[in-house]
Amino acid sequence: MPSPSQQTSFALGLDLGGTKVEAALVDEHGTVLTDSRFRLPTGPATTPAGLEAAVTSLVTRAVERLPEGASLVGAGIGSAGPVVAATGTVSPLNMAGVRDFPLRALVQSVLPDLPVRLRIDGLCITLAEHWVGAGRGVDNLMGMIVSTGVGGGLILGGRTIAGPSGNAGHIGHVEVAGFDDPCACGGRGCLEAVASGPKTVAWARSHGWTGHTGEELAAAHATGDPIAVRAVERSGRALGQAIASATNLLDLDVVAIGGGFSHVSPDLFENARAAIARRVVFDFATKVRLVPSALSGEGPLIGAAALIHRAALVAEPVF
Amino acid sequence: MPSPSQQTSFALGLDLGGTKVEAALVDEHGTVLTDSRFRLPTGPATTPAGLEAAVTSLVTRAVERLPEGASLVGAGIGSAGPVVAATGTVSPLNMAGVRDFPLRALVQSVLPDLPVRLRIDGLCITLAEHWVGAGRGVDNLMGMIVSTGVGGGLILGGRTIAGPSGNAGHIGHVEVAGFDDPCACGGRGCLEAVASGPKTVAWARSHGWTGHTGEELAAAHATGDPIAVRAVERSGRALGQAIASATNLLDLDVVAIGGGFSHVSPDLFENARAAIARRVVFDFATKVRLVPSALSGEGPLIGAAALIHRAALVAEPVF
Structure with a gap:
């Protein structure tokens, strides 16, 4: 008989904001796996190369914390806007050097066999409120x-x-x-x-x-x-x-x-x-x-992961 | 072999506005059957009894014009708001005497065996633009x-x-x-x-x-x-x-x-x-x-009928 952790499905949540980029594993109940949460700073001086290195590092480190026997079912990304959801590219307003950055393709390259979905951060927050927050x-x-x-x-x-x-x-x-x-x-x-x-x-x-x-x-x-x-x-x-x-x-x-x-x-x-x-x-x-809001600081990560765990709420087209 | 008119499906469109209430049959291509179109005046002095008589008369007269062999597949109603879509009741702002008027139930009583759907007029206009107008x-x-x-x-x-x-x-x-x-x-x-x-x-x-x-x-x-x-x-x-x-x-x-x-x-x-x-x-x-807009004065009637003919676009819950 499998242990509880072996039955757990996790989604990677990634949140790209104006001051930090963060990743963590989130289970199907909307709980963040604390020791899988990592962050790095962002800001007006962020470069595409710097952001690529940061995201690759965060995703890799978070995924390494997947409990033995648990499954990773996909990755959801919430990003500061504007975004182009169909192409998965982002141009965060306060990072003038980061334009049309292929954020979804980058995460997909680290996790080649899993669904990867990207939306603006505000939508992810709303999914989190609907799931575990003040708008259940x-x-x-x-x-x-x-x-x-x-x-x-x-x-x-x-x-x-x-x-x-x-x-x-x-x-x-x-x-x-x-x-x-x-x-x-x-x-x-x-x-x-x-x-x-x-x-x-x-x-x-x-x-x-x-x-x-x-x-x-x-x-x-x-x-x-x-x-x-x-x-x-x-x-x-x-x-x-x-x-x-x-x-x-x-x-x-x-x-x-x-x-x-x-x-x-x-x-x-x-x-x-x-x-x-x-x-x-x-x-x-x-x-x-x-x-x-009934969300903690984990809200953006939970909402990003909800793009996978709560896929039925994510309207077509599914980018 | 049936004639073309025998193959045609019509929906009744009913439009309740601030100055008139109108009904007509609309075919599955969004064309109004001209001689099925009837209207009566409305206004600030409209009473519930007067509106009931007008709607009953208009629906009955329009449906009597159904071509021989054609089928009537349902009725769509566009109404001045506010409405309560779930109950099919309407309270048009400029008819102070008409409040919580059971417009959908009234049309249903005339057409007991058919689907009857009600939305605000603005939504019906938008369906008409999407179907036959400037937003196809x-x-x-x-x-x-x-x-x-x-x-x-x-x-x-x-x-x-x-x-x-x-x-x-x-x-x-x-x-x-x-x-x-x-x-x-x-x-x-x-x-x-x-x-x-x-x-x-x-x-x-x-x-x-x-x-x-x-x-x-x-x-x-x-x-x-x-x-x-x-x-x-x-x-x-x-x-x-x-x-x-x-x-x-x-x-x-x-x-x-x-x-x-x-x-x-x-x-x-x-x-x-x-x-x-x-x-x-x-x-x-x-x-x-x-x-x-690319709609003629028939737009509200076409849009009301679209609640039936274009039901796939009408989001759940279907009232």
Whole structure:
């Protein structure tokens, strides 16, 4: 009779983000095998050769930790966008030297006999929320990250929405009425340009607050600093407005919000909910529930692995 | 050997709008059987009893025109929203006396042995564009109507997106940055509050133009009237901004735009395209193509019938 570990199927999860690239084995219950988790730094200076070496090393080391008798069933990759899902290439915005990088082909070359699937990180986060997080079993769900940027992903009708290029889910570049802040995308008044951590801090500083970080802003808010309170009110309102737009368009049931800046204060959520509640005429829009993410820092890895373990939710075409 | 008419399958299409309710038989190629088309007026004074009588009459009269030997395979209903798709009930905004009206059950009672399906009108229009219109075969498509209001519908990954309540597609209540116009939904800066025909006319009048209708505004624009030009510029820009938001969220390929006010001037489209083109950093967003609807006034009926004839595109759950 086989031992439990011999019956376990693992998927490799790989997460490529703006500050780090990480890999780990994840079992079919969404549990990360702790001693298979490895990471290396990334950043604006990352080169294609450096990224290739890092990914090859991480994947190889993670896979070496596969328990004896357990099986490796595939690899899922979540990447900072933009991506081209059909070709498995990525061009992370903050790594100017990394363009059209063949990330899926690289992982495939290390694991030649297994399925390898790639999606943007926001979609993977949403899969993780649906699987083990705050949106378990919610089939009309948006996952969001509010951090240095604002990103997200969508599950509609029980299936992920990747979009033809693989870039669906960019809630950070949905506009918010009454705002006109210039955005790095070329537009104005995008949610990310208003409500990301750095943009909220910048607004507070431009109104006389003297701190520098989101953590300091959280501390100031906790003491009732009036500028910090106004800054969180403003960003929360923008967050709610963008979610209201998304819900009018998509009839969402739940939005699960994580990311470092989402913890600045519970008032961020309350202000967002108040903005949504203004849309009084449409029950289907005001019904949406905003909940804090229930994922740990392992969320991106679990979500990447879900591209394999939860393949039935991954809408066609399966890249 | 059967004659061609004996081989034909028809679906009944029923369209419930703010000014009229209409029914007709539609064949499997998306062609309306002209002499089966009947309509009756609706409006703010419509009562449930009046609507019940009108729908019963229209469905009965249309079905009586079924050619000898042809088969009737089902009925599709497009309705002004909000709707509750799961129960087949409708509460059209501008008919205050008609709430939770059991429209699907009513049609089912007239056609007891056939499948009867109900969706919001914007989704039906989008199915019609995908079938016989400007979005043929485009599997990531938004259909839009710019008229008294602004509505729409979505096909993503080749399947319609109805949403859990049936109200997905409300692009008119997506916000536009830099605008703050109060909206009937309770929000501010919604696309519909800026760019509908009546709102564009109202803006022009508030800036000194003296006409009263969208047709007059179109004529004034054609002669180069500076206020009319600015009014169309403003509404076109708002249209483009809302579409840019939708495309960032959904990675759309094509948006097909119809409705009376969409004909005000080709500049409406040009201004919308210019607003989208500002989002220079994201190729996946600027790739979206805006095209005029290729549907005639039969579009809503064809789209309603498509709920039956094109059932494979209608995402589960099939209400």
